[in-house]
Structures are given as structure tokens and as C-alpha cells.
Amino acid sequence: MSLSSLTLLLLASASPLGATAPDRDDPPRVETAAEDPAVDDSQDVVVTARRREERVQDVPIALSVLSGEDLAESGAFNVNRLQQSQPTLQFYSSNPRNSAINIRGLGAPFGLTNDGIEQGVGFYVDGVYIGRIGASTFDFVDVERVEVLRGPQGTLYGKNTTAGAINITTRAPSFEPESRVEVSIGNYEFLQAKASVSAPLADNVAFRLSTSGTTREGTVLNVRTGVDQHRLRNLGVRGQLLWRATPDLDFTLSGDFNRQNPLCCVQYYAREGATQRPLNRQYAALAAAFGYAPPSKDPFDRVTDLDADSNSRQEIGGASLVGNWNIGGATITSVTAWRYWDWLPANDRDFIGLPITTVSQNPSQQKQFSQELRIASNGSGPLQYTLGAFYFHQTIDTQGSQVQGPAASRWLLNPGASVPPGSSGCATATTAACNPAVLNGLTSTNTISFDNTSFAVFGKLNWEVAEGLHIQPGLRVNYDKKRGSYVSVVTTGAGSTTLTSDQRGVLAPQAYEPAFSDWNVSGDFTVSYDFSPDIHAYATYARSFKSGGINLSGLPLDAANNPILAVATVKPEKVNHYEIGLKTQFADRKVTLNLAAYWTEVNDYQATVTNGQLGVIRGYLANAEKVRVRGFELDSSFRPSARFNVYGNAAFTDATYASFKDAPCPPELAGGTTATAAQTPGAPGTPGGLSPAFCDISGQWLPGISKWSLAWGGEGNVPVGNGQVYLGYDGSYRSKFSSNPSRSRYMDIDGYSLSNFRLGYREGDFNIFGWVRNAFDQHYFELLSAQSGSTGLIVGQPADPRTYGLTVSSSF
Template identity: 25%
Template structure:
């Protein structure tokens, strides 16, 4: 009985919000406005805008597609000054998007309990990130600031058929804006507290009747939320420069060609954590401000923190006739990160990790789309060749001061063939069937060496380092594996009438196996055969039942889904402290990747939008998830009952309101929009084992006042984020037994901020 009562207490705040959403969407006269979603398409019969998405790689209305998907339009994102894609998570069911520990730009993404928090080479996300249908193979530089965007779509559940490998939790699609047929110049500027100043300039123009060029330049700067008392610099500052260039050609009405390139440079200072424990030897106290720190590692390989990412792509689309369209997507991307990471967050050298990450990828996709009267579908082939490289030192004080050098060099070649189609058996009933066959080839070099003292290794800038021991040397083609998988999807949907669409689906997802770059053969006594085999692929099977409804001529919409997933061989990488000399004190670490055998995940999701009057909109979300390990073997023992799912709060909720007031300014017509939102996140674990880094449930409140001119060319806004100044943990490092001081440091979401924005369109 006590257990039930505790669960009810946990659910209570979220349930109250959900009930309020349902009550507001139960009926009443309403009128259409663009509340959420991609560019709307007018419905002449109802006079209501419908949201169009490309979740199934072809255009469909949001209410018709039998997939759990949420879409955000450029106008919606602009109106509330959404800074980057991580800010979307408060309005998304069962979704966690956040910057990884110690970075501004590396993304940690979880959807429906599936994701990956380790950014090292060898580990890949379970949530696919896409920019214009181009898959980003690595999480570095994936925290994209929002500019030059048309819409963002977030798909929940395994997308193994159309999106392929590493989308077993879902996918996030960042769709950039196509160039306008006439000259288009836009300026966006922002200033705020903590020294925030931002500017985005976008311009495009026709060159000839059949050619257009355009580009965007963006600068995002902010001082630190806190102070680094060891260096005198700000902590959690931001200094990002981004640009995008594109050219579009239409040699004939049936042929479209787009060439695009983008560049992002992050010159922010190293982000250092907040210690949650007193220094074990020095007695260094816990600082009162969660954004203050004393970490003093400033360089990696002689370089200050420096993150650079760039890519080029070519998209060619040819329309054969009203039914057939051919498409080619060619892309190449690279990124490089010099990352000085001070684990202990103290001015002494106790546990420090200077690191370098380098990634590159090439991908090619060809597909064909068919749109007939009753049959619609897409089929294609995909190829990717990628390399993920990192090397770093773990500089560790203690009775045996040492620098452990780790190298991971991972080559991946993947190819796939896929097809997905839907057939309208009747006007009300349709069946969708799809499948994808994937081959994942992984080859790796792994090296781990221990050097004496705290000076670091030769590779990281200390040529005089003395080698003490080589724990792991698996290079020269020793590590290689190939994984193959067919992932099907079947869905049926039935339109009860024009306003209510019920669907049921079964889908599978797959993420290939690999090799842990922190592998310590000597320290953990792993058999060589086990090390060479690597870790196994993980798979998921998901059953989903959903209902998409519209009321009052589409002025009120509700989307509900219930799902159940069977998750197998879950890949759980991690580092653990180890005692290498048997003296009873941890003196090193080792990478340990576990394939947790079995897990069950079930949950519900509800999204609703109600245009209660022509000027008053209410929207909201509620989600519940129950993710539980059933088999988790450690040293031959099933410890599933002692493990939890990370980054997967049981309850999440969000309530948003928008009230428009007609208000002319300086002789121009326009409207003032009063916008507010409240979000709730349940208790969240940072790792599979409970710790002090776990975050209790919390609430966030945002508000905006925005004036928009009638012609849409001018917009002025004042935006407050996290008005309650909630301090909530998003990540951390957990090595309390290592070094002289012990490491238990946390990273936090942004504090309360206030920003003024101005947008002008010439």
C-alpha cells in the first residue's frame, strides 16, 4: 500500500496538468491559428490550417500519418525565442534533449527510454539527428542553434524502416528553409542578461530565372552564468559563430537542385562542473552557487577549447510525372573538438582529462517516391562511410600518480536497402508495410597505456613521458565485426470519420555492435577473445496504438498514443574505478560496456491544442513511461532490480497558452501576444545506478510578450526563461573514490534569463 501511495504522490502534479489540458480541449467554439507544426496547408472546406510533415519521407498531414510525431514551425520557434533544439524537450512527450556534461555542443538525446549518453568513439546514439535528411553520425556539434529553419520534426518510437540504424528510440529532423523566389533579407538580434548578445543575418536573391543563392550568418555570445575562481573567467559562457550558404537551381520545372554548406565554430570556455562533495584531502568546501567552479584545466594538446563542425551537401530531385519522383542526397561532414575537461573541478591536478575528438562521414542516398490514387510509398538505398577518432589522457593523482592514455579509432561502413508503402483499401481503411535490411561493418583500433606522473602522455603533448605499462593494444585489424539486421514495420489505420483517425503499428529498430575504446584488458582481466568480440547489437520491438482526433472543424486537436517495447541487449557503456595493485584503494579506471539482456518499456502520450477563440490558444502535453530492466547480468548475477533507466523521467507535462490582443504601434497594425508555459519533469536518473547526481522532479516556467506587425515584417519580444530560477542537474561525473580529492561533479540547466529580441524582414 505504501508503494502505491508513493507512486500517486509522484504522479499527482503531472496528472493535475493533464486533467487541465483535457478539460480545456473538451469542446467550445474555436478558430484556427498556427499553434504548432510545419508550414500549414489551407483546407478550403473547413477554413482551417493543417500541419504538413515528412515523417514517412513524403508529405502528409500530421493528423493522418500513423506515427507519433510532433512538429514545430519556424514561426512558433521564433515567437518564443527558442535558443536551440534542447529547449524543445519541455514540450515533447517522453523526450530528453540536453547538452552533454562539460560541453555546449555535444548532444545527449533519449526518447521513450532509448538513447546514449557517452560521446566517445565506439558508441552511437539511439536517437537519430538529421539536418535536411542527412544523418549526423556523431553527437559532437549536434546541439544546433535554431536559425534558418523551416520546421523541426520529432518522431518517437523505432524508425528502423525509413531512417535505419541508430534510430531505435526515434529521430529529430531539422529542416532548413528553401530560398524564396524573390529577394529576401532578414535580421534578428537579441540582448539579455549575463551579457547575452546575438545577431542573425539572412539574405537570398534570384540570380537568374532558374537560380537563387542565399546565406545566413549568426553569432551567439553570452557571459558565464557563474565564475571560475581558479582562472577568473566566466563558467557556462557561450561564443558560437555559425553560417550557412546555399544555391538552388531549377533548370526545368521538374528538376530541383540544391547545393549547401554550413560551418559552426564554438569558442566557448571549458564548462566546469559543481562539486557535490567536500574535497577528501584538502577539505575544499562546496560552493554556494551551482554555476561557480574552481576547475583550472584550460588546454588540450596546447589548444584552448575549440569545437568546429562543417559540412557540404547536394540534393537533386527530379519529378518524372504526377506519380513518380527521384531523389539523390549526397553529403560530407567533419567535426573536431579540443576538450580540456577538469573532472574534479578543483585548482589542483587530481582528475583531469584533456581530449581530442575528430569525426568525419560521407553518405549517399537514392530514393524513389510513388504517389498514386490508392498506393503511396518510398524505396531507396543508403550508404555511409564514417570515422570516429578520439584520444585523451586521464591524469590521476594519488599514491600512484599516473597519466592513462586512451586511443579509440573506429571505422564504420554501413549500407541499407529499404521500402515503405501504404495502400488505401477503402477510403477509411489503409495498411502500411515497410522493411529495411542493414549491414553494419565496424573496425577499430584501441590503445591504452599508463605513463608515470601527472604530466600526460607523448600523444597529448608530453614527449618526455615515461611509459609504465601497456594495458591494451588491439590495433592493426584485430577488432572487427559485421552486424546484419532486417527491421520491418506494419501499421493499419482506420478513419472513424474525417475527424478521427485510429492506428495500430508494430515496428523494430536496430543499433549495431561495437568496441569500447576504454577497454582495459589487463586491469579488468578481460579474456582477449571477449575483447575482440566487442559488445553486441541492441534491438527493440514496439507495439503502438494511437488516436488522432479533431473537433470543431479542426480547431481542437488531440493526439494520444500508448506503446509497449521489448528492448533486447541494451548497450550500456561506462567507466568504473578499479584497484590495479590490490592495496584496497582505487587507482585507475576501466571501460565496461554491458549488454543488459532484457528490458520492458510501456507508456502513454497525450498532446492537445485548443484554439478556444480567434485570439486564445491553449496547448499541452502529458506523458508517462514505465521502463524496467528484466535481465541485467553482472559477474553472473542478475542485478536488474538494482538498476534504473537513465534520462527517462516517469512523468512529464507541459501547458502553454497564447493570447493575442490587437494593438497598432506607430501607425502600423499588429498584435501583442501574451505567451506562457509551465513544464514538469519527474525524477531523473543520470546513470543506471542511483546516485547523488540524480535529479528530483522539478517545474519550469517561461513567459513572453511579443508584438508582431500585421504584415509579419517586424517582431519585437521580451522573453523570460526559467522564471522560478530552478536549479536542476542535467549531467555529471561520478568517481568519488579516485584521486586525492574524489570526483562527484554536476552540471545544471540554465538559470533564470531575460532576453529582448528584434526581428526585421526587408
């Protein structure tokens, strides 16, 4: 389908059914700190963070809320863009499958995704749990609000919400005809069109159909192919059917389909560092031996010369049936869902324009089924409760492949100890490194399967023991069972399965079947006090856990190049969390000031590690002894009048490995011969020096976490005619953070600040505004990685440059 046809289809689907919809009472709009000044201050922000509708200020949880209008005006059309307004939210992605959502620095191991492990930030859409972060990277379609819950939410949201949860609610079908349309255009040929239509089909049946399409040309030019990388090609469709069988019983049937076909997410030359590898085997000497130079050593020239295919095509979809039955004193809710995720990637995993690794990809197919049944009390009496049960079953099938090219032998193998320093090695040596045929065509074909079954029962009470004083205990009992299979068949370029030691050192055949099962009991206890309708305080203790897992990316090898089966499984994370908070509003609710402080300790933290093999690209998972995260947060807004508002949010996060004594070493200590117990490793970055077998990184930063994160902004407007002209600004800042599991002198990402502006006119349901994002064209990396083989090459993924455009939206 052409882009113009797609746009026409979206616009046509937004046309009102029949005449213009009559006047109606819109539901209360859900706001963030950056609220629309035209909205009546008296409207309460309503959320479902505790599985029931409540005013956000009354919920004893550190919680942020963004409305659909906020998302549109800020350009936050997916999870990645939420982090600019949410200081405690981190999103990292080298491609959709290898994505991680963290809250307060916790959630998922930093590095490549492993099928056998689960996330620590729960992701929900209309009550349906999304089992993989990769399956949550779709564009938002017709969203009413996004709730970001900070801190463990295991009692009501499940075992894998040790860091928090993201709860997305889409707009429900309406019994009054309505339609919405939004179109945005911008530089880099950006075009995004969204549309929805809703209307009754009968007195007790209504539907909603929503669509979204996004296209943008790439921001990085591949000079080898002439093709722009980092392009967007996204399409989403969502349909809902609401049946009010009786005044007390309703069912909503939903289905969605999302397809993304971007050319992403390339990483390329960022800088060089020194490792322990012999000097003639580090990046500069190897590149010189091939006569190779990157097209630019300034990564923000945004050019690369990758010679292998890159793509990140995926399909995401599913169906759900939600039923609500009001039985008087309580409401019974059932959520039944089936979802799938089909991932078809292509990657250049050597990150440069030489044929070292010509294929590295892991196509995956996930299917999941979930059933939740719960009962929640109605009304506002002194005792309220929520009780429920949850079942989840997931399968993942992955077909991995890795192929080495003609440059792999020279790049990955040792040309010999007798080669003089500074020499490329192959003019005088006759080792395997000098023979391209040794590794050319060496192929690993991996067949990976994962079966995950989980069952839980849970309950939460809210007992007002005295006026304003609430005691809120919660308990969850969970059972997990996981089975997997990993089979890697390695063949030479001639098709033989008989391998030399050099070949096995790069790609080793493996076959193992890990299994894991366990019961866990988790819970929380909150005491809150309402000093007044607008001042609330709370204190929480939570004992939570993240399910154990199995390693399904290959295992480290012993001296004989055999997999070490002892590390095939990973223990559950055990979390102890303490938090106090104060939520206040004053000056007739024109000022909101919320504070939270917390202390979280994680035992058996699930970390991504690597071993000393030269050819290893994928890491595996292991348990760090203990991690500690502590910090404080501030969320504030000031709305002195309907003409002006400002907000400011801040987070301080101190996240460290309290104890990790056998961690992987950073690149500057890797690549050399492993030192024995009687030997002393060389100083970091000593060519030819001895490398430690492991490093004690206790006290170091956790990766991906800035100590300071800020978000601020505001909006002012003046009346013009029947509407208003407005000017808005949103700013954010993140301080320096580490982009490597073990902190490296070469892989810190410097702090950066972003500024977004918008100028527009709104009148009723019509809104038109121009926007500039990253207005000052800040140059920064989203992440940095080290090239496999300890060559010292550091590659990076640059963030988007300055973008600008125009958005027009209206409702009918």
C-alpha cells in the first residue's frame, strides 16, 4: 500500500457516521503535571493503578499519568519517547527485540535479550499483560492515558513487576457517534496519521475502530548502499466491540494488529579504546591491514558503511475479551487474552564495512495466553478488597544463525606469538589467522525453544481502621515452570561438522535442555494517612521477586570448549523495598507537590555477563550477589490560572552493585591471556597484558542509570477569537551513565539536555501546532557497545537529531 493510499484510508475512516455528533459530556480528562490550561481545575485525575477507579492523588503509590492529548502534543507515540517526560523511566534498545524498560534503574539486564529470562517492569494494555518488552514497542493507537507506576507492584500486577509497571488504557467504544483525526508532517519526510471512529450498533452495542500509520526516512546514511538507516514504517489497527448485556454486565472484545518494518537499528564507529589484546590484533592495526577506514570518525556525521543486511521487521497482534459483572457489593472482572509477536531481523554484528560476521540474526515467534479473574469490592466503606487469580502460558521459538565472512580469520584469530608488535602478522606467519578459509563460511544454526507456565493467586485489602488511617496489606502466591532447548549446529564453509580448535573457539556446537520451576510468596504492606482531602502520606514495605530463568543464548565454554551446564539456570531475584511518600495539593489545587523516597535491595540480581572467548557475541545470564538502589523523586506542577502552567519533575537515583565479585571485566581489561591465580593481570589497556578471569565490581554503578534526571516545562496561552494561541516548552536532562554492564573508561555516555517547543492554536476540539524536538540539535548516544573480539572498537547508536513539523487534530 502506498503512503498516500494509507493516509487517505486513515482519513476516510475518521469521517463521522451520519451528521455531526451532538453535544455530549466528555469523560474527565486524565492529566500529567504538564496539564492543559484550558481544562477545568476542578476535574479529578482518575486512574486504575490499583485495579479500581480512583483519584490519582489518593493512591499511595509513586505514580505518573499522561493523557492521550499529552502524548500527542509531546510527540510521545511509543514507549521510547515516554522517558523524556518521566525522569525515573529508562528505555534502551539496539533493536525492538533487544529492548529494556527500567524504572528506578531496575527491570531488565542491560545487554542483549535472552529468551529464557523475564522482565521486571510489567507492561499492560487494557488489563492484558504483554510478556515481552519487544512486543511492547508498537506505536500508541487511540490511547486515553498511560500510567507509570514506580516501585514493586507484585501483589496486583504480578511476579515480574519488581521495578514497577506501565499501564496503558485505550479509549473505549462510545454510545454517542464520535470520530478523531490527527495528521503530522515533518522533516526527514515524517508523516504520521491517526484516526478513530466510534458509534453505537444497537441500543446496547457500540464499536470503536482506530488506526495509526507512521513513516519517516532514516537519519543515518549507509554510504555503501545509498540507503538511509533508522527509518520508520509502522502501521497499527485496533478494533473494539462493547456489549452491555445488562446494566450490571458488560463485555468488551478487542483485537489489534501492528506491523513495523523499519531499517534499524544500526550501531557504528564511535571511538577507539585500548584493550589487553596484542597491539597487532587491536582495531587500528587490523583496520590498517585491510586498508579499511570508516566513512567518518565523527559519529554525528551520521554515515556508516555496514555491509550486511539490517532490518527490524516485526508483527504484533492479539485479541482479548474483558467482562465486568457488578453483583452489588463487588464487581467480578475477567480478562482473557491471546497475543503473538513475530520478529524477523537482520543485523550487521561486526558493526563495520568488512565481511567479518556477515549474518547474525535470531528470528523469533512468541505466542501467549493469559487468563485473569478477580473480584473487587464496590463503594467506599471502611474495608475494601481485591482478590484474584492469574494464569499465563507462553511459548517462544527462535531460529538463530551466525555466519563468519572472509575477514573473520584475520580479525578474530591470533596470528602467533612470534609476530612482532605492530605487524599485521600475515606477511611472515602461516597461522590460521592468515588463512581466510579457516573461518569463511563458518556457520552456527541455532534452534531455540522456550515454554513458560505461570499461575498465581493474590489479594489486597484497604482497611480504614480510623478516620483517614488506612492499612493495606497484600499477598501473592506464584508458581513458575520453564522448559527450554538450545541446539547449535556448527558447520565449516565446506559443510563439515568436524571443527578445528580455532573454529570451535569462535563458534562452538552446543546442545542442552535447561529447566526451572519454583514457588514464590510475595507481598506488601502500606500504611497511609489522609491529613486532609489534599494531603496524603504513605509508607510501604514490599517483598517481591522476579522469576528465575534459563539461559537460552548459549552457555560459556570450559577449557575443552564444552558448555558449562552449571550456569544453565538463573535464580530468582529477591527484592526488599522500603518507600515513604507525601502527595499534596494546595492553593485550591492549583499547586501539586508529590515527594517519594525509597530504598531497594535486590539479592541474586540477574545480570548479563560474558566470558573471555574472542568470538563470543552473545552474553549469558548470571546472578550478582546484591544490588542496591536508593533515591528520591519530586513531581510538581503550578497552575495559577487557565492561561499558564508550569511543571518540574526530578529524580535522584543511586544504583550500585552492592556485591558482584565475579563480574565480567570491562573492555580495557579483556582480550589478553587469562591470568592464573599466581599471576598479576596487566594494567587496563596494556597491549599483550594478562587479563583477569573476572572482576570485582562491587560499588560500581549499575548500567544505564543517570544519578540525576529532570523534566520541566510549561505552557502559556492568550485568547484569540473563539480560541487561544499557545506556546509550550518541555525540557529534560539526564546526567552521565554507564553503557556497559561493568563500567568502562570508554563507555560512559555524557549527560545531555533536550528542549522541545510547540506553538499553536486551539479552538474547541480543533488543534494545530508547529513543533521542534531536540531543538538545539543535541548530539548524544542512546547506547554504546564494544565490538566482539576485544579489538577496542566502541560503536554507538546516535539518538535522533533535531526534528520539526506540524500537527493538525480534530474531533467530531
